[in-house]
Amino acid sequence: MRGAVTRTSHQSGDRALRPIAVPYIVPAPSGVAVRDRLKGLSGRDEEVLRLVGAHLGRLASSDLKARCADGLGHGAEAWAVRKRELTGLSSSRWAGAITKASNDQWALARRCQAAHVRSLEAGVRMLAYRLSLPIGAKGSRRAPGGYRSAGEWFVKARRLAALRSRLERERADHAAGVVHVVRGGRRLLGNRHNLDTARLTEHEWRQRWEAERWFLAADGESGKRFGNETIRLTPDGEVSIKLPAPLAHLANSKHGRYILASKVAFAHRGQEWRQRVEANQAVAYRIHHDTDRGRWYLTASWQRPVLKTIPLETARANGMVGVDTNADHFAAYRLDRHGNPVGGPHRFFYDLSGSADHRDAQIRHAITQVLHWAKSCGVAAIAIEDLDFTAGKTREKHGRKKRFRQLISGMPTGKLKARLISMAAEAGQWIVAVDPAYTSQWGGRHWQKPLVSPRREMSRHDAAGIAIGRRALGYPIRRRAAPPPHDQSDRVGHRTVQAEPGIRGREVPRPPVTERAHDVRTRTGATRGTRETSASKTVRDARSAGTWVQDSLLIID
Numbered sequence: 001m002r003g004a005v006t007r008t009s010h011q012s013g014d015r016a017l018r019p020i021a022v023p024y025i026v027p028a029p030s031g032v033a034v035r036d037r038l039k040g041l042s043g044r045d046e047e048v049l050r051l052v053g054a055h056l057g058r059l060a061s062s063d064l065k066a067r068c069a070d071g072l073g074h075g076a077e078a079w080a081v082r083k084r085e086l087t088g089l090s091s092s093r094w095a096g097a098i099t100k101a102s103n104d105q106w107a108l109a110r111r112c113q114a115a116h117v118r119s120l121e122a123g124v125r126m127l128a129y130r131l132s133l134p135i136g137a138k139g140s141r142r143a144p145g146g147y148r149s150a151g152e153w154f155v156k157a158r159r160l161a162a163l164r165s166r167l168e169r170e171r172a173d174h175a176a177g178v179v180h181v182v183r184g185g186r187r188l189l190g191n192r193h194n195l196d197t198a199r200l201t202e203h204e205w206r207q208r209w210e211a212e213r214w215f216l217a218a219d220g221e222s223g224k225r226f227g228n229e230t231i232r233l234t235p236d237g238e239v240s241i242k243l244p245a246p247l248a249h250l251a252n253s254k255h256g257r258y259i260l261a262s263k264v265a266f267a268h269r270g271q272e273w274r275q276r277v278e279a280n281q282a283v284a285y286r287i288h289h290d291t292d293r294g295r296w297y298l299t300a301s302w303q304r305p306v307l308k309t310i311p312l313e314t315a316r317a318n319g320m321v322g323v324d325t326n327a328d329h330f331a332a333y334r335l336d337r338h339g340n341p342v343g344g345p346h347r348f349f350y351d352l353s354g355s356a357d358h359r360d361a362q363i364r365h366a367i368t369q370v371l372h373w374a375k376s377c378g379v380a381a382i383a384i385e386d387l388d389f390t391a392g393k394t395r396e397k398h399g400r401k402k403r404f405r406q407l408i409s410g411m412p413t414g415k416l417k418a419r420l421i422s423m424a425a426e427a428g429q430w431i432v433a434v435d436p437a438y439t440s441q442w443g444g445r446h447w448q449k450p451l452v453s454p455r456r457e458m459s460r461h462d463a464a465g466i467a468i469g470r471r472a473l474g475y476p477i478r479r480r481a482a483p484p485p486h487d488q489s490d491r492v493g494h495r496t497v498q499a500e501p502g503i504r505g506r507e508v509p510r511p512p513v514t515e516r517a518h519d520v521r522t523r524t525g526a527t528r529g530t531r532e533t534s535a536s537k538t539v540r541d542a543r544s545a546g547t548w549v550q551d552s553l554l555i556i557d
Contacts, residue, residue, distance in 0.1 A: 021435040023472045024382070025309045028425040029418075033301040036271045038239070038262040038287070041296060045260050048241075049248050049287065049296065053214030055244055059086055060098045060215040061183050067102040067213035071177030079103070090244040093230045097218050109179035117174055120167040127160040184212040204291070211289045220282030220302065227277050227302075231285040235274050237263035239298065264298055273300055307425070315381035317431050321374045322383045322469025324439070324461045325416065327352070330370055331461035335469040341451060345462035346367050346373060360415070367420050371427045382429055383472030384420065432472040443467030450479065453527040 041049075063082055070078050079099060086095035130144060135153055139145030147153040173179070191198040192205055200208070218230035226232050232240045239260040240253060248256040259417040266273050276283055286299045316337060329349040334342045348369045350362040374382050386529050423432050443463035451458045452464075467477040 010468070018437060020437055020471075021386075023312065023383070023432050023434045023474070025312060025315060026421050027309055027434050028307045028432040029304075029422050030306050031301060031303055032269060032272070033299055033388060034273065035297055035299045035524045036264045036266050038260065038264065038296040038298055040262050042261050045262070046296070048214065048243075048247075048258055050214075051250070052218045052241065052243065053287075055208065055247060056090060056094060056098065056212045056215035057183075057210075059089060059094075060101065061213065063098050064102045064105060064183060067099075067106050068179055068181060073177075074103075074106075089246065091230075091242060091243065093218065093221075094244055097230065098215060100219065101215070101217065105181060106179060109181045110174075110177075112172050113170065113179055117167065117170050120163055120170060124160065124163050127156055127163065128219045131157060131160060171514055182208055188212060200340070207291045211291050214289070216287035218285055220284045222282040223280055225280060227281050227283040228285060231287070232257075233264060233277065233283070233285060233298070233300065235277055237265050239264055250505045262296075266300065272392060273302075276302055286359075293497045310380075310430060312432070313447060315432060316473050317375075319379050320381050320383050320432065320469050320472050321370075321377060322465040322467070322472065323370060324443075324464040324468060325385060325387060326461055329461075330366055331459065332370060332373065333462060333465035333469060334379065335466065335473065337473070339470045339473050339475040341447070341466050342377075344456050345458060345465065347462075348373075360419075361418055363416055364423070367416075367423050370420075371424060371429055374429060380430060381432050381472070382420075382424060383434055383468050384417075385439060386433040387436055389444065409520060434468055439467040439471065439477070440464040446478045528540050 025490075039261060045487040063086060066082055067074065067096075083092075083095045086098055090098070106225045118479045126144075130146060131153065133146030135146050136148060137146035147156055166488060188205075189266040191200060191211075195202060198205070216231075218228055218545060220228045226234055230242045232242075239262060240257045241260070243251055243256050243258055251258050253259050273283065281302070283300055286301075288297050288299065289295075290297065317337040319334065319342070322333050322335060328351065329347050332346045332348065334346075336342055348366045352359050352362065370382070419429050440460055440463075443466055446463075447466045448460060448463040451463070470477050482494050
């Protein structure tokens with residue numbers, strides 16, 4: 001059955017299961033970003049970049065403050081007033097880039113605030129539920145029980161009061177359109193009071209703080225020369241910046257522009273970028289300074305035409321690869337178009353410890369291995385769970401399970417999914433997102449033990465990969481019914497392999513062992529259907545008594 005997966009009685013038992021969402025093909029990303037290092041900058045180049053970034057950063061800070069003060073009352077007229085005030089201190093294009101960035105940052109803070117309100121509401125509900133239970137009440141697999149002691153109950157009651165107070169405050173701010181934004185990052189701001197923990201000196205922290213608050217970004221404009229008039233990058237790699245009005249005396253070229261000594265050549269997507277700038281299509285640029293390495297980088301980004309997704313039936317035509325995401329590896333299994341596992345399990349490991357750059361590199365390497373293997377299998381799509389732990393990693397829900405909360409909090413589900421979608425689009429693969437409900441539980445129940453062999457080890461994660469792939473293909477996760485016991489009439493049992501609906505004889509019983517030697521179709525290799533009529537009662541009685549009896553001859557036309 002294609003589409004939504006229906007639950008069965010042996011899967012659900014007496015417990016009510018939530019509905020399973022229908023699998024869908026994830027659209028390919030519509031944006032592209034590439035980065036290259038600005039090498040060979042002179043001392044004057046770096047000085048000009050610092051002055052421009054600091055000047056525009058101060059303007060961006062004041063504009064963000066004005067945007068937050070407007071709140072929900074902001075409109076086109078207020079936007080125009082802000083832009084006019086900044087134009088005289090920079091230029092019309094710099095003013096447009098700054099005001100647009102402020103609007104985007106306010107909108108992002110607004111979305112994060114709404115998510116924080118939902119998180120607080122979930123925590124309040126869970127605490128209120130557990131406090132309503134008797135002390136020491138046992139929980140179930142679906143809901144936690146009461147608290148273990150009166151002391152813990154008292155502490156949680158105080159926490160509930162604190163969460164309710166925070167929830168009321170956040171709801172009031174959200175209703176009034178009040179957001180709290182820190183240019184440069186709240187975490188970096190907090191490091192100022194914990195320099196020893198952050199392993200930073202005051203000078204290092206100050207350099208990083210100033211660099212994060214600089215503003216050196218400009219949106220592209222289609223129809224303008226090389227797609228951007230503010231930060232211009234020519235096809236041969238020359239970088240020039242339109243200086244703000246107060247810094248125009250630093251220009252080393254015509255029309256108040258400053259040309260950097262560095263040349264840029266994008267190794268990745270360089271041809272695509274060059275075609276855009278030669279056609280004067282919009283390209284946005286951002287210059288960033290890495291204070292730890294003492295390097296300057298330039299990032300180019302642009303939008304691509306939205307690719308039309310293929311039908312789900314087309315993605316299922318050659319089978320699929322089911323991938324189960326875990327804390328330290330991907331567990332992948334190939335399935336044919338009928339839902340049969342092919343070959344053995346494949347595991348692609350990664351290490352999520354260390355710095356953010358190290359974790360990102362590990363994820364990209366593991367995804368590259370998955371994509372190469374899927375391409376070698378000849379499949380057009382990869383099935384993955386549509387994971388989102390935002391509502392399930394609070395300490396109110398999992399209580400004392402600190403290691404489990406750290407485990408799911410450490411899995412970068414959002415970044416992993418974005419990386420996988422982007423890299424799969426470049427590799428010509430499609431991603432099918434499936435509902436993650438019960439994949440590990442049902443996969444381990446129905447597929448782990450049957451596939452274990454002396455030469456194959458199966459884990460619960462490998463079985464979950466099969467469950468994910470079958471759900472993406474539109475089949476139920478369960479296997480066919482197991483053979484009946486040997487004390488029943490059919491001593492060999494029904495076939496348990498998956499077959500395409502419509503194949504004749506896919507679920508018919510095999511002939512008993514006593515009749516296989518006399519089955520003409522077995523000797524000739526003909527298609528096997530239901531077994532022939534069994535021997536008569538007299539013959540069976542004689543055989544049971546130990547007497548040999550000749551079967552009646554079969555007459556073949």
